[in-house]
Amino acid sequence: MWPLLVGNGWDVRCLTRNQLRAQRLYGDRDWVQGDLSDEGDCSRALQGCQAALYMVHSIGQGDDFAQHEVNTAKRFAENAAKAAVSRVVYLGGVAPAGIPSTHLASRLAVGEALRAGSVSTLELRASMIIGHGSLSWLMVRDLAARLPVMVLPAWLRSRTQPVAIADVAIALCKAFEIPLPQNAWFDLPGPQVMTAHEILDATAAALNLPKPRTIEVPFLSSRMSAHWLRFVTRADWTVAKELVSGLTTDLLARDESYWKLIDHSSLQTFAEAARIAIGAELAEGKLEGAWGTFERLRAKAASQRETS
Numbered sequence: 001m002w003p004l005l006v007g008n009g010w011d012v013r014c015l016t017r018n019q020l021r022a023q024r025l026y027g028d029r030d031w032v033q034g035d036l037s038d039e040g041d042c043s044r045a046l047q048g049c050q051a052a053l054y055m056v057h058s059i060g061q062g063d064d065f066a067q068h069e070v071n072t073a074k075r076f077a078e079n080a081a082k083a084a085v086s087r088v089v090y091l092g093g094v095a096p097a098g099i100p101s102t103h104l105a106s107r108l109a110v111g112e113a114l115r116a117g118s119v120s121t122l123e124l125r126a127s128m129i130i131g132h133g134s135l136s137w138l139m140v141r142d143l144a145a146r147l148p149v150m151v152l153p154a155w156l157r158s159r160t161q162p163v164a165i166a167d168v169a170i171a172l173c174k175a176f177e178i179p180l181p182q183n184a185w186f187d188l189p190g191p192q193v194m195t196a197h198e199i200l201d202a203t204a205a206a207l208n209l210p211k212p213r214t215i216e217v218p219f220l221s222s223r224m225s226a227h228w229l230r231f232v233t234r235a236d237w238t239v240a241k242e243l244v245s246g247l248t249t250d251l252l253a254r255d256e257s258y259w260k261l262i263d264h265s266s267l268q269t270f271a272e273a274a275r276i277a278i279g280a281e282l283a284e285g286k287l288e289g290a291w292g293t294f295e296r297l298r299a300k301a302a303s304q305r306e307t308s
Helices: 002-007 019-025 039-046 065-082 102-115 135-146 165-174 196-206 222-232 237-248 257-261 270-283 289-307
Strands: 013-016 030-033 051-054 087-093 121-126 149-153 184-187 213-217
Touching (some): 002 165, 013 019, 013 039, 019 030, 039 065, 051 065, 065 087, 087 102, 087 165, 102 121, 102 184, 135 196, 135 237, 135 289, 165 270, 184 257, 196 270, 222 237
Parallel strands (some): 051 087, 087 121, 121 184, 149 213
């Protein structure tokens, strides 16, 4: 996201709760320390900014994180107006077909809070984002790589439209440029409708691994399923369990009008996005530890089966 914004001529200031860690990971960027829940930090972060990209959540910061997120969004909207910011862009989540999980309800409520402010605000809603650095991608990647046999809860039949992180980045950058007569929201669907089960199978294929064998257990809830994520994936469990709880119903876009609005139609397929994500991870070096060894042994065994 940062290279794309800089390439489009923006001077980018990044806000983080942990400046030392951020600078260690991405030392070529302009980082400032702060927490948007603090009035002073929020005000200072926005001073001199023409536009703001809001990509903040508070999952894992207590049971009342949803209310905390709304309060933070309202504070941000107020301070953006005081700083004469001309555009706020927010990356949220797709509205579910059924009752939203706490996490999804909070994402939608944050969008409403930002759009209720006086600054021109565009909310973009994505479901599963496929790319290196995406938590939802990390979850499915680790499950596909590490579980040859998988218990299949009924909720894995739910459908979504996974979208490549590269396409999301383009959508966010364009959001600062398009005319916006009033505050609005748009969905960011990927080009394919896929069940969670199909996503796991396609991820295994991108890893050159056989599809996981599945055992259907209809009564296994999303909350129960989330508990074994902590043992299998590298994803932060407090966040992962909230993401899984949102998979119990379809997450399908209302339409594809935003892609037409920004004239971006060549969306990456799931397979393309998965291959790029896997390549980006490999470029950072081998995965260490027991899981890294297990994955390499499993990949070697799969390769031997193909050549035999």
